[in-house]
Amino acid sequence: MPTASDVTGAILASIRESLEMKGITEPPTAQTPVDARLGLDSLDWAAIVVRLEGVLGIDPFEEGVDRELKTIQDIVGVYEDALRRRDG
């Protein structure tokens, strides 16, 4: 079962992978805003979510999203919520 730090690490790694594919080398942190400054478009996010489904075995977006996504930490929260729901 992935821990909270596993989730954060996996999300940051997946985001970093997409950024590197676009030539962006500045590493994101949990506090990085998920807006235009980050440099990812909708297709990048789709690829990130599909990769994370493979790594973490969950799809937290199946039922929509129940929190506002302003920073990477908010995305971590979405995954953590989904893990909690899955594991009771």
Next chain:
Amino acid sequence: MGLSIEPFLPEHTEAVRAFNRRLEARGSTFRFPDTPVPTWLPPQDGVPVYQEYYLVRDREAVRGGYILKPQAFWVEGSVRMIADYRLPVSEGIVDPRHAIVGMLTLKDALKRQPFLFGLGMGSPEEPVARLLKIFDFPIVPCPFYFRIIRPKRFFEGIAFLRNSNVKRKLLDLFAATGAGWVAMKAAHRVRNRYKQEASRFSSSEEMTFGPWADAIWESAKGAYALCAVRDRMVLDTLYPPEEHRFTRLKVSEDGMTVGWAVVLDTHMRNHRQFGNLRVGSIVDCLALPGREAGVIAGATHFMESRKVDLIVSNQLQRDWCQGFLANGYLSGPTNYFFAVSPALEKLLRPLEETLEQTHMTRGDGDGPINL
């Protein structure tokens, strides 16, 4: 609060209009329909093809939407509902804060209908096609066939080829000297292996699809691995009698009905590819097995008599593709792609074989738009 996906209800209308205004203000040409009931293919009792609109909502604001078009298909020997994923629109295209919205529309569509497909993407590099590819949808081209009926007008008017000074001069020369006419007639004649047989097939214009269409469907469906149900009720829904731009042709061989085609005769105006040409298109068709080339011959003869400049069609199924080539059509670069969801792909395995028996035309998917 976050994002939720819900059916488009009347009370969302103003929010959809505001969404469209934000897209327009930021330079996007995409718009989502701003009425909750589709004008094309609204749900009707007992009709197995319809559209549903879904919205991605963020509190009171709409951030995106998509259309699901469930439709009865013949799939590997039985009829089942599958769905076309249409017109995903996301505010993410103009505002990266909403970048996740596009993906949510596809996830929601897959949850509602795992047997999903996409049709009509212009290229595998289009954003929608790339999104589908990320979700493991195989994407294949639907070949494009064309036959030039009036070479002089074609060479003078084909916008797609007249995209540089040199090409324009060359095409004008072809048109003026008749060289193009000779070349095109020769190309079509060399390839027209069906000329002898073609004379046996005739077509008649019909106001509606009659019981004969049901008979064709019952006889033809078994030849396909995947084909939208094309019985009389569905066809009269897709090509209603009050839509005068559709011509329904019943094709007969020596007096016996062997198939049908729906054709369009469109005088284009500043069209991106066709300029101002008069374009005939065979947008949909069905035939008794083995009579595909005959139906194409009947439809082609009809369009020739209407004096269109060229005839075009997109097809996927092998016998239809071969039928177009046998009738002297040439194959050109396609801008019409078909994608299947992983669940649908599983039903159709091995896909490379079943695609040869998959009937997809311009009448499927979004319907004959841009033609």
